[in-house]
Every structure is written in structure tokens, then in C-alpha cells.
Amino acid sequence: MSQKNAAIIADKLTKRYGDLLAVDCISFHVDEGEIFGFLGPNGSGKTSTIRMLVGLTQPSGGRASVLGCHLPGDIYLARRYVGVVPDISNLYDELSARENLLFMARLYGVPRSQQNSRVDRLLQDFGLYERKEDHFATFSRGMKRALTIAAALVHEPRLLFLDEPTTGLDAAAARSLRSLISGLREKGLTVFLTTHYLAEADMLCDRIAILVRGRIVSIDTPEGLKRLVQEQSLIEFSFRGDVSGRIGALQSFLGELQASLLDSSRIRIYGGDPPRIFDAVFQFSRESGIGVESASTIRPSLEDAFLQITGLSPQVMAADKGSGKGRGVGR
Amino acid sequence: MGKVMEKVRGKMMWQDQMRGIYHITIKDMKTYYLKPPAISWGMVFPLAWTLAFYLRNPGDFAELVPGLLAMTIIFSTTAAEAVVINFELRLGTLERLLLAPLSMTAVLLGKVLGGFLFGLMMTAIVAAGAVIYLGLKPDFVGLALTSLISLMVFSSMGALFSVAVREVFEAQTLLNLPRFLMVFLCGVVYPVSALPEGLQLLSRLLPLTYTVQGLKASFLSIDGTVFIWDLLILLLFLILFLLPANSLLQRRFS
Numbered sequence: 001m002s003q004k005n006a007a008i009i010a011d012k013l014t015k016r017y018g019d020l021l022a023v024d025c026i027s028f029h030v031d032e033g034e035i036f037g038f039l040g041p042n043g044s045g046k047t048s049t050i051r052m053l054v055g056l057t058q059p060s061g062g063r064a065s066v067l068g069c070h071l072p073g074d075i076y077l078a079r080r081y082v083g084v085v086p087d088i089s090n091l092y093d094e095l096s097a098r099e100n101l102l103f104m105a106r107l108y109g110v111p112r113s114q115q116n117s118r119v120d121r122l123l124q125d126f127g128l129y130e131r132k133e134d135h136f137a138t139f140s141r142g143m144k145r146a147l148t149i150a151a152a153l154v155h156e157p158r159l160l161f162l163d164e165p166t167t168g169l170d171a172a173a174a175r176s177l178r179s180l181i182s183g184l185r186e187k188g189l190t191v192f193l194t195t196h197y198l199a200e201a202d203m204l205c206d207r208i209a210i211l212v213r214g215r216i217v218s219i220d221t222p223e224g225l226k227r228l229v230q231e232q233s234l235i236e237f238s239f240r241g242d243v244s245g246r247i248g249a250l251q252s253f254l255g256e257l258q259a260s261l262l263d264s265s266r267i268r269i270y271g272g273d274p275p276r277i278f279d280a281v282f283q284f285s286r287e288s289g290i291g292v293e294s295a296s297t298i299r300p301s302l303e304d305a306f307l308q309i310t311g312l313s314p315q316v317m318a319a320d321k322g323s324g325k326g327r328g329v330g331r
Numbered sequence: 332m333g334k335v336m337e338k339v340r341g342k343m344m345w346q347d348q349m350r351g352i353y354h355i356t357i358k359d360m361k362t363y364y365l366k367p368p369a370i371s372w373g374m375v376f377p378l379a380w381t382l383a384f385y386l387r388n389p390g391d392f393a394e395l396v397p398g399l400l401a402m403t404i405i406f407s408t409t410a411a412e413a414v415v416i417n418f419e420l421r422l423g424t425l426e427r428l429l430l431a432p433l434s435m436t437a438v439l440l441g442k443v444l445g446g447f448l449f450g451l452m453m454t455a456i457v458a459a460g461a462v463i464y465l466g467l468k469p470d471f472v473g474l475a476l477t478s479l480i481s482l483m484v485f486s487s488m489g490a491l492f493s494v495a496v497r498e499v500f501e502a503q504t505l506l507n508l509p510r511f512l513m514v515f516l517c518g519v520v521y522p523v524s525a526l527p528e529g530l531q532l533l534s535r536l537l538p539l540t541y542t543v544q545g546l547k548a549s550f551l552s553i554d555g556t557v558f559i560w561d562l563l564i565l566l567l568f569l570i571l572f573l574l575p576a577n578s579l580l581q582r583r584f585s
Contacts, residue, residue, distance in 0.1 A: 057585065076344050076347065076433070077340065077343075077344070079431060086426065086430075090422060090423035090424050092358075094362045095361075107350070107428070107433070108432070109347065
């Protein structure tokens, strides 16, 4: 792997909290100018990795450098060029949008002559100019996220960490934020994005690392990850009744093939010979008395690749999405 | 060349820390201190307390001034300081400060200086009122030195309580114990010499005793040697509060 213009280099980075191994000896690099996705379910170590890379916590082992600054020694220097958007919108409720951004600009030493123009431009870029004098507390969740991202950009960082930027937002606000994030790439910014929204990672990222239980199990482009499952057949069956309690029985007909339960009446089967899959499923249907409503072959998505690579069930990811909350970068 | 770069880098980092401390202080003044709850605790409470004693014994009001100033110092600095760090830890806003090129110590100092500055304003108003209204002529250098060091000591004490507890209300509740203990034991209203021997000993372990002594020395022109000892002991208390506060804050993020 080329590390010539690496914005981040992690080498055997490890983090332990007591007996819990949160990050297990991970190595990766992020090139300058790319949007790098860090994908994994809750508790997989995404936030712990960011905490180490921004110097909020010390690694238990391994080494890392950010924009050429070695951690932890050069962390204050690195932070001058790094912006961080935690998974909570943590600006000051008592200050207006403008005051929040001005405070951040001053904290990072933005020259006085540039502070007002930079803050106003960001407010305009993020569609918040009309509300610039309103207190942060009065903003909607989407507006709070947008202002939190703007606050992380006020000192014009070269590298931006985005921790679950669209979690908890409605579809329109999430779409609008994704478009803003996509625009950052055009400005040459390197983005380190953690998310458990697979479609979001697919849409935004140049490369994705998949993290499970503190370990990176795969790093590739979204297309590369999808290719891993593309050659396999993927068939989805809908039943006329509840099959969730009989997945074990179905599995006995399928043998080594893996069936994933999508909901109580839908399953997805990866790989294998399609005629054999159909035989097995119809045999199960006859014996269980639960009729098959429909069957279709599916083009694998990043979600399918993710599920195959991690071995997780779709329910785990759905629960993650529903929870919509990690530990926070700082806690 | 390497050494020059190292020097430039060191200077930049030093400037970052100073700038951060300054802006955190100013922001905290605006966000927390110049608000009715902080002002009422910082000023109205000591004034009401003193008024109660004045009504009981109107003739000796000038003697109550050092105690009134000492109460203003302790209540104004700790009023909001005791909760702001804990409050920001819970909201995640403190973490945002730590993502800037600032050390944890600089963030803590910014917070402590917020309480210090607010306390200074309150103390200056009370001191000016006492000097103008009562025509007192204190030793201004002594008054300034005692007040400035004491303001730092009690702001640091508030910060220590703020980082030592998990819940915001715990800090204020816990802090009431030493605050009221000090008001009674440190010579604010009763002379320390009038206390039983055991309580006199206890009062020697409390920082407000040295604040009151310093302030009395400034207003009553008492021997300068005693006064210097008071300042030195107050500086020791400052270290005793600041170091554990810093260490507890570091531990929150370790």
C-alpha cells in the first residue's frame, strides 16, 4: 500500500479499557484527499479509533501519525489542521450560531481579519445564515449537525473526522448533509467518516474499512467489497407466514448454505447453486406448511458484502441503526 | 535548523495555549457568570448575610468588611465554577475544547480564570463600595494580593469539586459543606481566637482563614510578616486544589 501522501497512518493501533479490547491491533492508512469510511456495528471500535487519532485517549499499543505528526507527541500541532465532528452536536446552547463559530475561530487562532468573513461564508454554505443570531438550543437536530460540521471547518482543516454525521436525522436532512460532505472532497479535504449506514458509506467513500469487534476485517473500495459477493447468487424469498421460529429447520434443508433472516417472513440466501436452493426452500415450505409468496434474485449491495464479510445478521445492523447512538467521541 | 524549528513549534504551541485560555475565560464569563444565578450567589448572598450581622450590631460595620469581602470571594468564585466543568463534561462541550490545539491543563486554567474574573468583578464592587461608603483606607497592595490569590484558590476549589463528582447538583451540594464551615470557622463573623481550641486548629486547615487574615491585615495594617505567611499558605492551597483537579480531569479522558 502506498503511504506517500498519507493523511493518517495507523500501525498496530490497540486500545484496551480494562479487560475490554476495544481496538485490536489495526493497521491502515488514509490518503490525502480521499473520503475513507470506517464501517462497523456499535461497539466495533470506530469511536475508540477516532479518540486515539485525535489525541483524546492514549493508545494501549501501536503507533499512529496524523498529517505527518506523530502521536501522541505532536498532537497539539496536528490538531491545528484537524477538524472533528463528534457523534453528538456539542456546541453551546447559550450562544448563537454565529457566536459559536466565532468562538471556535478564535480558539483555533483564525486571524482576526478573517474571522467574520469565514464564519459568514460557512453559515451561508450550510444554509444557516438566516438563523445566524438564533441560539444553538433553538435549532432542529439537522441544523445542529450542520452547524457542528461548520464549526469543525472554521479553521480550514486539512483532515476532517466525521463520527456518525447523519445518525438520528430525517431523510431530507441526512441527504442534505451527505451532499455537503460530498462537496468537501471537491475542496481537497481528507475525510475520515465513521458510519453504520451502509448506503451512506457506499455513496460517499472512496475506500472503506470494515471493523468488527475491534479488528479490521476488510479494506477496499465500495465496488471492490461488492465484488466479493457479486459472483455469488443471492436469492430472496418471501413467505406467507412467520418463518423466524423455523430458521433452524430451513437451515437443515440448506446444508452449508447460509440463510439470513431479513424479517419474520423474508430470508436471503447467499451463494450456492440456485436450482438446489429452490429445491431446498420449496421442500421446507411443503413440510412446514408455510407457502412461498415470491422469490427473486438480487444484485448484491454493499450491505450484502458487509453481512457476508462480518457474518453479522441484518437484525444486528438494523438494531444499530435504530439505536442511533454511539459512545460519543469524548466519553 | 532542527533546533530552530523546535523553538518555533514551541512558541506556536505556547501561543495556542495562552489564546485558548483567554477565549475560554471570556466565553465562560458570557455563558455562565454574567447571569442572574451566579450574580445572586456571588453578591446578593454575602450582602444579605452581612446585613443580618449589621442589623444585630450596627456600630461595628467596618469590622465586618474583611469578612464580607472574604464571603464575596468564596461565593462568587465557586457559584458557577463548581458546576461549569461537570456541566460541560456531560454536554460534551468540554470535549470540543479538547479537540482544539489545547492541553487539558490550559482548558482547566481557562475555566478557573472564568471564576476568578467574575469573582474579581464582584469583589472589586464590594471593596469599592466599602472604601467609598465607609471611608476605609486599606493597604491596597495587600488587599489586591490577598484578593487575587484567594480568588484563584477558591475558583480552583470550585473546579476540583466540579471534576470530582459525576452529577452537576452533587458539586453544589457537596461544596456547601466546606463553604459554610469556612464562613463560621475562619473568622468571617466570629474571631478565630474566640473559637474552642479544637475548632481553632480546624480553622488553620481551611484556606478562608488566611484570606480573612490577609484582608484584615490589609484593612487594619497588621504586621507585614504575618501577611506574607498568609499569602504563601494560600499559594499552597492553590497548588493543593489545582493539581488534583487537573489529574482528575485527565483521568476522565484516560
